[in-house]
Amino acid sequence: MSNRQRLLFFLSAWLLVLMPFLFWWNTWFGRHLSDKDMAEYLHDDAKPRHIQHALVQLGERMARHDSSVSHWYPDVVRLSAHSVEEVRNTDAWVMGQDTSGAGFHDALRKMLNDPSLMVRGNAALSLVRFGDDSGRPQIVSLLQAATITSPGPGKVGDATSPGTAIRQGGLVARVDQDGKSTDVRSPITGRVRNVAVQIGQQVEAGAQIGIVDPATDQVWEALRALYLVGRAEDLPFITPYERELPEIPDHVRNQALETEKAIRQRDSGAQKQG
Numbered sequence: 001m002s003n004r005q006r007l008l009f010f011l012s013a014w015l016l017v018l019m020p021f022l023f024w025w026n027t028w029f030g031r032h033l034s035d036k037d038m039a040e041y042l043h044d045d046a047k048p049r050h051i052q053h054a055l056v057q058l059g060e061r062m063a064r065h066d067s068s069v070s071h072w073y074p075d076v077v078r079l080s081a082h083s084v085e086e087v088r089n090t091d092a093w094v095m096g097q098d099t100s101g102a103g104f105h106d107a108l109r110k111m112l113n114d115p116s117l118m119v120r121g122n123a124a125l126s127l128v129r130f131g132d133d134s135g136r137p138q139i140v141s142l143l144q145a146a147t148i149t150s151p152g153p154g155k156v157g158d159a160t161s162p163g164t165a166i167r168q169g170g171l172v173a174r175v176d177q178d179g180k181s182t183d184v185r186s187p188i189t190g191r192v193r194n195v196a197v198q199i200g201q202q203v204e205a206g207a208q209i210g211i212v213d214p215a216t217d218q219v220w221e222a223l224r225a226l227y228l229v230g231r232a233e234d235l236p237f238i239t240p241y242e243r244e245l246p247e248i249p250d251h252v253r254n255q256a257l258e259t260e261k262a263i264r265q266r267d268s269g270a271q272k273q274g
Contacts, residue, residue, distance in 0.1 A: 033057050042075045048084040055090045062097035077103040080111055088119045096126025105130050117187045125225050133229035142222035143237045146188045148172050148209040156197045164192045173209045189215040216249055223255040230263045
């Protein structure tokens with residue numbers, strides 16, 4: 001091997017290592033941002049992940065009671081109406097880190113009407129920190145599986161398999177009609193419970209494609225919130241998580257039991273007072 005070939009070989013190997021690192025470095029939300037970076041990222045509408053990056057670090061500083069970040073609070077309120085769902089979702093979580101934030105409470109209440117299930121859920125969870133249970137129905141919905149339906153008629157060109165772990169926005173199926181493909185995506189992170197269609201099958205608009213069970217973290221956070229604000233009418237959605245099944249982790253099962261207990265105690269106390 002000549003010196004030139006050897007140099008090209010090592011250069012190629014170096015690039016193979018460097019490129020994934022640079023991609024990870026530029027997308028990792030844990031990378032420290034200076035105050036200058038923070039200000040720029042919060043207004044970088046061309047790169048929503050930059051906004052998310054800034055919001056995540058802002059939320060972490062808020063959780064540490066860093067009062068120096070309060071001058072960015074108007075931006076946090078502004079981003080509650082951002083066009084990108086992932087930004088609004090992160091923003092709803094951030095506003096729950098400081099219940100003294102001006103405008104946070106009102107912004108979160110408006111987000112209960114967001115078109116995204118996850119944004120509504122995160123807003124409802126953050127509102128609990130404000131002592132506000134107005135988002136309780138949205139919290140209960142976080143315990144429920146998502147039914148995925150076809151947005152229009154067509155032939156199933158692709159479909160995932162039952163048991164597949166899936167991220168929010170992940171592809172569940174693809175429906176083809178008149179040479180055009182429409183992706184059918186999951187509104188939540190979780191696991192595909194079942195798929196009701198087969199590749200090549202003709203479906204109508206609104207036909208069930210499959211069911212996705214919510215992710216463990218989502219269920220656990222909802223159960224923790226309902227421990228504080230849940231009502232007796234929510235118990236049918238809580239008790240299924242008390243079952244000793246492989247797919248229900250112990251910490252989720254224990255939280256479901258504690259949540260039911262807290263709700264029954266509140267209900268009993270209210271009846272005695274009445």
